[in-house]
Amino acid sequence: MAMTETIVQGHCDERFEAVREEFARNFAEREDVGAAVAVTVDGEMVIDLWGGYADAARTRPWERDTLVNVYSTTKGMTALCAHQLVARGQLDIDAPVASYWPEFAQAGKETMPVRWLLSHRAGLTGPAERLSVEEMRDWDRVCAALAATPPWWEPNTVSGYHALTFGYLVGEVVRRISGRSLGTFLRAEVAEPLGADMYVGIPESELARCADIIPAADQSAAALARSEAGVHPGIAAIAHCPMGDVNDPLTRMAEIPAGNGHMTAHAIATVYGALANGGAIDGTRIIDADAIELMREPQPAVQDLLLSQIIGGRDWQWGLGFMLNQLGASGPNKRAFGHGGAGGSWSFADPERRVSYAYVMNKMAGGTTGEQMRSVALVNALYGALDQT
Numbered sequence: 001m002a003m004t005e006t007i008v009q010g011h012c013d014e015r016f017e018a019v020r021e022e023f024a025r026n027f028a029e030r031e032d033v034g035a036a037v038a039v040t041v042d043g044e045m046v047i048d049l050w051g052g053y054a055d056a057a058r059t060r061p062w063e064r065d066t067l068v069n070v071y072s073t074t075k076g077m078t079a080l081c082a083h084q085l086v087a088r089g090q091l092d093i094d095a096p097v098a099s100y101w102p103e104f105a106q107a108g109k110e111t112m113p114v115r116w117l118l119s120h121r122a123g124l125t126g127p128a129e130r131l132s133v134e135e136m137r138d139w140d141r142v143c144a145a146l147a148a149t150p151p152w153w154e155p156n157t158v159s160g161y162h163a164l165t166f167g168y169l170v171g172e173v174v175r176r177i178s179g180r181s182l183g184t185f186l187r188a189e190v191a192e193p194l195g196a197d198m199y200v201g202i203p204e205s206e207l208a209r210c211a212d213i214i215p216a217a218d219q220s221a222a223a224l225a226r227s228e229a230g231v232h233p234g235i236a237a238i239a240h241c242p243m244g245d246v247n248d249p250l251t252r253m254a255e256i257p258a259g260n261g262h263m264t265a266h267a268i269a270t271v272y273g274a275l276a277n278g279g280a281i282d283g284t285r286i287i288d289a290d291a292i293e294l295m296r297e298p299q300p301a302v303q304d305l306l307l308s309q310i311i312g313g314r315d316w317q318w319g320l321g322f323m324l325n326q327l328g329a330s331g332p333n334k335r336a337f338g339h340g341g342a343g344g345s346w347s348f349a350d351p352e353r354r355v356s357y358a359y360v361m362n363k364m365a366g367g368t369t370g371e372q373m374r375s376v377a378l379v380n381a382l383y384g385a386l387d388q389t
Contacts, residue, residue, distance in 0.1 A: 010036075010049040010064065015389055018381040023049050026374045034062040034211050035361035036265035037378055040273035041386070042354045043281045048266050054211035054362065065197060067262040068211040068360050069246050071341030072368055074200060074261030077271065078167050079118060079295065079321020079339075080287070081174050081185050087291040090177050093118065093320065097169075100176045101143075107150035117169045118321040119299040120159040123151030124169060125306075126237030133244035136164075137254040139181070142241070143172045152234030153305075159318060160234050160305035164241045167200075167258030170321065182257040193284050194274065196267035201255035210262055213246050216343070216364040232305045259342075268347045268358035272338060275349040276356045292351060295322055296337040311369060329370025330357070331383045344372035346379075357382065 007027050012020045019037070026032040034052035038045065054060040054068075085091035091100070093114045098105035100114075109122075116122045127145035135141050146168060153160065162169065171182035178185055183200035191198050202210065243259055244251050251260060274281040278289040296319045304316035317324055322337040330336035330348040338348025338357075343364035349356050359375045366372070370379075 007051040008049055009051055011045075011047070012049055013046040016047050016382065016385045018385055019047055019378055020049060022377040022381045023051070025377065027052055030374045030377075031363055031365070032361055032374060033058070033214055033363040034066070034068070035359065035363075035374070036062065036066070037359045038265040038269035038357075039382060040269050040276065040281070040356045043273055043277045045266070045269065045273075047382075050265070056212060056214045062211065063209075064266075065209055065264065066211050067197065067199070067202070067206065067209045067264060068362050069213055069252070070261050070263050070268070070345045070347075070360050071259050071343060072163070073263070073268065073339050073341035073345045073347050073358075073360070075166055075258050076322055076339035076347060077186055077190065077198065077200070077261060077263075078170050078174075078182055078257040080190060080271070080275075081182060082114075082118065082170050082321060083291050083295055084189055084287055085174065085177055086294065087288045091173065093294075097173060100173050101147070103144070103147045106148055109151065109155075112155055114173060115299075115320065116155055117166070117173070119318040120162050120166065120304065121156045121299070121318075122162070122169065123153045123155045123160065123234060124149060124165055125152060125160050125162050125234045126165060126240035128237075128240075130240045131242070133242050133251075136241055136243060136256065137250065139168070139255060142168050152237055153232070158302050158305055159299075159316060160232070161307050162258070163238050163306070164243060164256060164258050167256055171255070171257045181255055183255040190271060190286055191267070193286060194267075194270050194281065196263075196270045198261060198263035198267040198271075200257045200261045202252045202262050204249075204253060206262075207249055207252060210252060211362040213343070214363045216366070235305050238306070263360065265358040265360045268360070269356045272347055272349040272356035272358065276351050276354050278351075292349075295320055296324060296335060298324060307369065310367060311371075323369060327369055327371055329376060329379065331355070331379055340368050340370045342368045344374055346370040346372070346375040353386065355382075355386070
C-alpha cells in the first residue's frame, strides 16, 4: 500500500478501491512510468487518478493537468466530430466523399461513400507517394496526395487500419463542411463545452504540460509494414506517411487527427461519459442520443489487413469510426465502443451501464486494441466493483 500512497494521486470512490490498487500495481509490476485513469458512472467522475513521472529520467512528476499523446485514441474524438455533423444533417455518411471534397473524385474514387472512410475500408492507408515528416505537417499537401491516390485494394472488400490517414480523410470532410480544421472543430464543439482538456494540435502555450513518450521496441504500424515479408502493399503504404518524433514540439503542434491528440484521462472519460449517458453530461449536450447508435453500428466483419496481424488472424468488425468491444477490453458489454492507441492507451463508453473509462500513459508497449494488461487489469477491477454494487 505504500506504493499507492507515494505514487497514486487524485480521487477514487471507496467502492472502486480495487481499481486504485491495480493502478498502483501498474507502476510496481507492469512498467508504467507515468499514467492516469478516469471513470464516470451515471455521469459522475468516480475515479480520477494519476501518478508517476512525465519523463523517462523521472524528474518531472505527472500532474493532474499533464497532457500526453494518446496516439489512435485520438481517432474516437475525430469520429465524434464527424458524427456531430451527421446529427445536424450536414453530413450523409452514405453520400460520396467527393460531394463534400470534390478533388477526391480521382483515381476511381468518384462514388466512394464517407462510410468507408469511417470504417477503414477505403483502401487509402497511405498516399501513393512517400511523404516526408515535414510534409505530413502540411494538411493541404497530405490531403492532395490522398485525393490523387488510387485505392490499394478494392474498397469495401476488406478493411485495413488507416493508422494515420484516417484523420486526414475524415478531418478533411469535417473541414470542407464546417470550414474549420479538425483540431479547431474539436475544441469548439466538444472540448470547450465540456471543459475537457484535449487538443489535436497543441498550442505552443501548452507544450510545457506534455509528457514525453517513452518508446519500447519499435512496434509502430510503419515498422510492422516494413518488416513483414509479403505484406500487402496497402499496409506497406503506411510507411509513406511518417509522423516523426512524437516528442518534437513541431509534431505536437501539427494537426494529425488519427495519431497525435494530447489529452488527459479525465478529458477523455468526460467525453465518453456524455456518450454513455445519451449524449450529455453534467447538463451539457454534445450530440443527440440517436446518433450514439450510429457510432456503434457494426460494419461487416472482415479481415483487417493490419489488425489481423496483431490479434491473430481473426476477423475484425468496426463501428463507424470506433472500435467495438470484440476482445472484452471494454468489460462484459459487447455493445461498448471506443478506441485505443498504440502503446496501451484505451477508452470507451458503455451506454447500457452508463460507464465511461479512459487510461493514458507515456511508457509504450505493444498493441492498440485494448489488450495491454495495464488497462485490462483496471477494466476488470472496475467491472468487478460495479457488479458488487
